[in-house]
Amino acid sequence: MKDSFSTFHPFVNFYYFVVILTFSMIFMHPILQAIALLSAAIYSILLNGRKAMKFNLLYMLPLFLFMAVLNPAFNHEGVTILFYLNNGNPITLESILFGVAAACMFVTVMMWFSCYNSVMTSDKFIYIFGKILPALSLIFSMVLRFVPRYLTQLKVISNAQQCIGRDVSQGSLLSRAKHGITILSIMTTWALENAIETSDSMKSRGYGLPNRTSFSIFRFDSRDKVVLSLLIGLTVIVLLGAFRGENTIRYFPSIKMMEITVYSVLVYISYFLLCTVPVIINMVEAMKWKYIESKI
Template identity: 55%
Template sequence: MLGFTMFFMHPVCLGISLVSALIYAVYLGGRRAVRFQLCGLLPMLLLAAVVNPAFNHEGATLLTYLPSGNPLTLESMAYGLAAAAMLCAVIEWFSCYTAVMTSDKFVYLFGRIIPALSLVLSMTLRFVPKFKAQIHTVSEAQRCVGRDVSDGSVLQRLRHGITILSIIVTWCLENAIETADSMKSRGYGLPGRSAFSIYRFDDRDRAALGWLSFCGLYLLSGALAGGLYWRYFPTIKGVPPGPFPISFLLVYLALCLTPVGLNVREDRVWARLKREGGTANA
């Protein structure tokens, strides 16, 4: 989805990807995701849509002239909106990825293929939340002794901030060394080493992999065949509507909504099992 979102500049594809990512983010994060979208993504979307026409003056459809004397074209505005939608969609998909793809899942997928790189990437993925939690812990401890960034003069606050940063950096380095030594002592990455995992590749995974492969290959074929062609300069032009372009868009919509559909289905199954379990216990 990240690759398709970055390379498919068709406005319908961008709209589908952005709306699907927003729906999935709200499903995963709830009110926090809505607050992030309103406070973070919406200003970013508006800023990117406004800034691009101010610097990009290409296009054949002249609308007016800016106070600086540069032309304002319809194509530059359309491209600015498309670029802003792409940026927001990529950020949303990344937020969904970090919420779903935990470090143990990443190690399970790539631990036997690229053990060293998978360990580094899993540590990197979990670095930001652990870093934030540790900063909060250290800040609370420093506040108890009167050395928080909110205490004292400006110079004292700066010193306290540098002290907290030094503590956090030292903790990060020590934690990385301890993790590396621990994994090495357990034989991580050695040939023939077995690894415990709660995940199993079953029939549901095979069905999901087959569906994703079909959608990916179909969309790649459609893109190579020009079924998703769209340009913004020098004039706005895209592939005319037809059965094949519409089929590509429908498959793209189905692909974007796949994670939401899977989660909704699993929630319904889980709710049914709980009802059946409660009835049996009664």
């Protein structure tokens, strides 16, 4: 499925992920965390399909359970003691809930970053920061694509070595180790040569020079203005809720949070809309496309 949110102006995409990642890292309120986790999971599946679903179930879910169980085993703060371990350390309700909240925050942020990597491509990042911080933006864009690009090149090298009988899965144990060192040496050489070629290429194009102009396909049109205004408005409502204490919770020494009021419900709804903006945009575009098809 094509992601319609990715077609918006890079500044709109970047603003959304900066806000949503910041909120996901600082808000420990269970309702806000549940909204962010569910939204991140749905959007990642919309972007990457079965690959994202497999990643969430095989990696994120076990990581979530592991972190949630690990915290109360070492953190014994809290006044509500449930039971004692064999070594005499208590297991408290507060430590369990805090462990679940911390695990939820960590997993949610990782999911959002996976969505960020799919939406914010290197050309978008360079477009935003190329004139302000040209060298830093280039380095950062190269770092973001480091892992997928190098994994692809590693597969190419491994397949080539396998064709001549020098793969890590062929030969004795000593031969496999030698083959692995050879592949690593080839990979390192390729990485260094690629870095030099990229540096020379960007330098020859005048990248980073004060008066350099560049071609860009991005245009900030009316739909970008509407979505950006919506995002800013929802952000303001959520921030006002944070200043009023609607988005906070205390876990130690006892659990305490604000009572649910009309304004807190408004904050929850605003945060839900903020997190699901990409999903809503995709749904609206899909409905438009179906309507156009029905008229043909």
